[in-house]
Amino acid sequence: MAERVSVDVAVVGLGFTGLYAVHRALRDGMTVLGIDAGKEVGGTWYWNRYPGARCDVESVDYSYSFDPELERSWRWSENYSAQPEILAYLQHVADRYELRPHLRLEQRVQTLRREDGVWRLATDDGLEVEARWVVLATGGLSIPHVPDIPGLADFEGQVVLTADWPEEGVDFAGKRVGVFGTGASALQSVPIIARDAAEVTVFQRTANYSIPVRLVSYTEEDLARQREEYAERRRISWSSNAGTPHGALPGDPLTMAPDERDAAFEERWQTGGVLFAKTFATQNADRAVNELARQFVEAKIRGIVKDPVVADDLVPVGYPIGAKRICSDSGYYGVFNHDHVHLVNLRREPVEQVEAHAVRTIDRAFDVDILVFATGFDAMTGALAHLDVVGPRGDTAAELWKDGPFTYLGVAIPGLPNLFTLNGAHTPSVLANMALSAEQQVDFALDLVAFCREQGWTEAEPRPDAARLWTDHVNEVGLSTFMGQTDSWYTGANIAGKPRTVLPYAGGFKTYIDKCQLVKDNGYEGFVLTRDALAATGGDR
Numbered sequence: 001m002a003e004r005v006s007v008d009v010a011v012v013g014l015g016f017t018g019l020y021a022v023h024r025a026l027r028d029g030m031t032v033l034g035i036d037a038g039k040e041v042g043g044t045w046y047w048n049r050y051p052g053a054r055c056d057v058e059s060v061d062y063s064y065s066f067d068p069e070l071e072r073s074w075r076w077s078e079n080y081s082a083q084p085e086i087l088a089y090l091q092h093v094a095d096r097y098e099l100r101p102h103l104r105l106e107q108r109v110q111t112l113r114r115e116d117g118v119w120r121l122a123t124d125d126g127l128e129v130e131a132r133w134v135v136l137a138t139g140g141l142s143i144p145h146v147p148d149i150p151g152l153a154d155f156e157g158q159v160v161l162t163a164d165w166p167e168e169g170v171d172f173a174g175k176r177v178g179v180f181g182t183g184a185s186a187l188q189s190v191p192i193i194a195r196d197a198a199e200v201t202v203f204q205r206t207a208n209y210s211i212p213v214r215l216v217s218y219t220e221e222d223l224a225r226q227r228e229e230y231a232e233r234r235r236i237s238w239s240s241n242a243g244t245p246h247g248a249l250p251g252d253p254l255t256m257a258p259d260e261r262d263a264a265f266e267e268r269w270q271t272g273g274v275l276f277a278k279t280f281a282t283q284n285a286d287r288a289v290n291e292l293a294r295q296f297v298e299a300k301i302r303g304i305v306k307d308p309v310v311a312d313d314l315v316p317v318g319y320p321i322g323a324k325r326i327c328s329d330s331g332y333y334g335v336f337n338h339d340h341v342h343l344v345n346l347r348r349e350p351v352e353q354v355e356a357h358a359v360r361t362i363d364r365a366f367d368v369d370i371l372v373f374a375t376g377f378d379a380m381t382g383a384l385a386h387l388d389v390v391g392p393r394g395d396t397a398a399e400l401w402k403d404g405p406f407t408y409l410g411v412a413i414p415g416l417p418n419l420f421t422l423n424g425a426h427t428p429s430v431l432a433n434m435a436l437s438a439e440q441q442v443d444f445a446l447d448l449v450a451f452c453r454e455q456g457w458t459e460a461e462p463r464p465d466a467a468r469l470w471t472d473h474v475n476e477v478g479l480s481t482f483m484g485q486t487d488s489w490y491t492g493a494n495i496a497g498k499p500r501t502v503l504p505y506a507g508g509f510k511t512y513i514d515k516c517q518l519v520k521d522n523g524y525e526g527f528v529l530t531r532d533a534l535a536a537t538g539g540d541r
């Protein structure tokens, strides 16, 4: 028998964004239910349990800022925390703010219908939720993509996805492992898989740029200093382009002495990780500067990898460095110096099919016991596309977004009133610090809800013309960047048949925050605020 719950706000997805949305709604005195398909909270950090998974933004920054006490009390053990520690942090947040009584786990929301002024949500397990407001915090990278390789269904070994890693782990000892994909997930996991496996074969279609991450275990002194510096660090992050306190190094690389320029690149290489993308301010806009950065990394790859043919294949070609998010790894390039780790360049040697115990390319067969798919996601629009959403006038999410996302500020969609899509398409999110972005998104949406409640409005829906302007702006800004001009999940190019568009907002974190603030200051311009008939007669739900 179906279980029915009625709340002010339903929050779908309990990662960084959803957990904060539940907390904020409770703080505002509303009733709220947070729902997630996972057995635990954590979102991305629950599902992506693959070995080597860790954040690529420093943990002190990749964490909530809404409560200085939380910042002070939580102790990160490393600069770039591994998945178990980030998951433990999010579990701690759920406990510390007493969110758990308001959460339902292992419930996958399937349908959302706006009827009689409320959203009705139904899950696969018979839970029905009625809510005036809905927050979709379903994640930009939550729908895994597995390529349709002929014969895959007949493979008799184990198949695992980095994006849905078995909770019990995977025993690679003595096994022959095939890995598909060479994005961030693969680059983090391959060196660890290679520690135990008898053979590892990486099937690479497109090489990626990766900068080794320099892991630091924090001492008591480090933690004390962080506590001192936290407020300033956050202040800079909130007014930055990417939600972190780090900027570019000074100087124009095109006019400075080559050894000075290389010293700057070396400094960022030694710092490690994605920060290399910001060595110089013009690196992501000026082809000549980008080429200098690219050449520096190419030389590093060639310096690490001993076999020149393998090194050739590992050097990315055909797109600027940083046009796809730079990966951060721990020993990825060097792992190919081991005799039991092989690279197969699928551009030269495409896969024909998977057999019962092997992967066959056009040239040869590779015997494998375990296949790992690190093949990405139906990014940023996938989660909404997988939900059956129907608005009050019969608009469906599928129809509204058939040509790509159509949003106002990324957070709202004409035709779907009182529904917020947070930290997803048309927001800075994946180009910024997801933790701070989560807070900004939730605060914008729930400030609007609070405003409506104060003013007696019961519905908020963006105007189509406002959404048109925002969508065009996102595309225009995006297409002017290397990211927007490059095939990747940022542009929908990784999923066959997906409309080619620019998914995240590339205008910068601070610019976006300012735009949202302006909309708020102008009484939520671009939104139509109304009062439904029942509320107008004093009825309540």
Ligand code: NAP
Residues within 6 Å of the ligand: 054, 055, 056, 057, 141, 147, 148, 180, 181, 182, 183, 184, 185, 186, 188, 203, 204, 205, 206, 325, 328, 346, 374, 375, 376, 377, 430, 489, 494
């Ligand atoms: P991804 O970057 O989309 O990489 C997917 C990989 O699978 C690509 O190398 C892709 O090749 C390959 N692939 C897809 N279909 C294939 C096929 N049929 N045959 C062979 N290869 C195929 O996915 P991801 O590595 O999971 O990373 C996604 C995003 O998640 C990252 O960009 C990052 O934002 C985030 N992430 C962050 C971290 C972190 O460090 N914090 C870790 C993991 C993920 P093509 O390029 O040729 O399509």
